[in-house]
Amino acid sequence: MVDKIPRHVAIVMDGNGRWAQKRGLPRMAGHRAGLSAARIAIEECAALNIQYLTLYAFSTENWQRPRAEVEYLMSLPEEFWRKERKFFEERELRLNFLGDMSGLPETTRRVLLEAMSSTEERTKLTVNLAMNYGGRAEILRAAKLYALRFPDGSGDEDAFARGLYTADMPDPDLLIRSGGEKRLSNFLLWQCAYTEIVFSDTYWPDFGARQFRDAVAEFQKRHRRHGGLLDRGAGRD
Numbered sequence: 001m002v003d004k005i006p007r008h009v010a011i012v013m014d015g016n017g018r019w020a021q022k023r024g025l026p027r028m029a030g031h032r033a034g035l036s037a038a039r040i041a042i043e044e045c046a047a048l049n050i051q052y053l054t055l056y057a058f059s060t061e062n063w064q065r066p067r068a069e070v071e072y073l074m075s076l077p078e079e080f081w082r083k084e085r086k087f088f089e090e091r092e093l094r095l096n097f098l099g100d101m102s103g104l105p106e107t108t109r110r111v112l113l114e115a116m117s118s119t120e121e122r123t124k125l126t127v128n129l130a131m132n133y134g135g136r137a138e139i140l141r142a143a144k145l146y147a148l149r150f151p152d153g154s155g156d157e158d159a160f161a162r163g164l165y166t167a168d169m170p171d172p173d174l175l176i177r178s179g180g181e182k183r184l185s186n187f188l189l190w191q192c193a194y195t196e197i198v199f200s201d202t203y204w205p206d207f208g209a210r211q212f213r214d215a216v217a218e219f220q221k222r223h224r225r226h227g228g229l230l231d232r233g234a235g236r237d
């Protein structure tokens with residue numbers, strides 16, 4: 001039997017600040033190193049034929065960080081796209097955005113819109129960048145859309161999910177959180193109802209190909225235990 005490959009992997013990329021602190025570097029150096037780790041995760045997904053990768057790059061709560069750090073985090077999509085646009089082209093990867101784009105600085109928004117529109121026809125792997133993203137805010141937005149479309153409340157779960165940023169995408173099969181903390185932090189709350197969660201103590205900048213493959217192997221081990229009997233759809237637990 002070929003081991004089950006997740007269709008959608010989501011990652012809470014945590015531990016950049018502590019990685020930097022441990023080395024006596026500013027937190028920004030950790031975020032910068034996190035950019036390279038994100039590239040490795042994308043490569044691994046492409047190699048394993050994973051269809052969706054969702055990266056939590058900036059939460060609605062992250063606005064509370066010092067201004068210089070927020071500004072730096074907001075500049076990362078531009079740096080990322082400058083470095084990786086060619087790689088996305090070669091591998092036919094799509095860049096997509098999850099979150100409230102209207103709250104982002106103009107330059108960040110511009111680069112994201114450009115990256116999205118120039119890759120939207122691609123189907124191999126979609127990389128969702130979640131920025132100014134909050135799970136509760138997303139659910140509230142979906143609820144408002146649902147209320148408009150179904151004032152009599154007749155819509156089902158699928159109809160509700162069409163108002164989420166992830167409309168038309170499968171829910172994550174696997175969520176990875178690096179950096180040792182064990183919580184969801186307002187990430188994909190609706191979508192992770194049945195998701196396998198793998199926590200890793202490794203700080204995100206050190207999260208390489210081996211750690212990614214270990215997380216997928218852990219997912220496969222859990223999946224095999226349920227194989228055939230409690231596969232999703234057949235029985236949920």
Ligand code: FPP
Nearest residue numbers: 013014015016017018034035038057076077
């Ligand atoms: C959490 O670590 C990480 C973030 C808030 C930023 C994540 C961004 C990246 C990893 C860069 C990738 C970005 C793109 C555009 C691909 P933390 O700062 O909370 O770490 P700590 O818990 O150790 O302080």
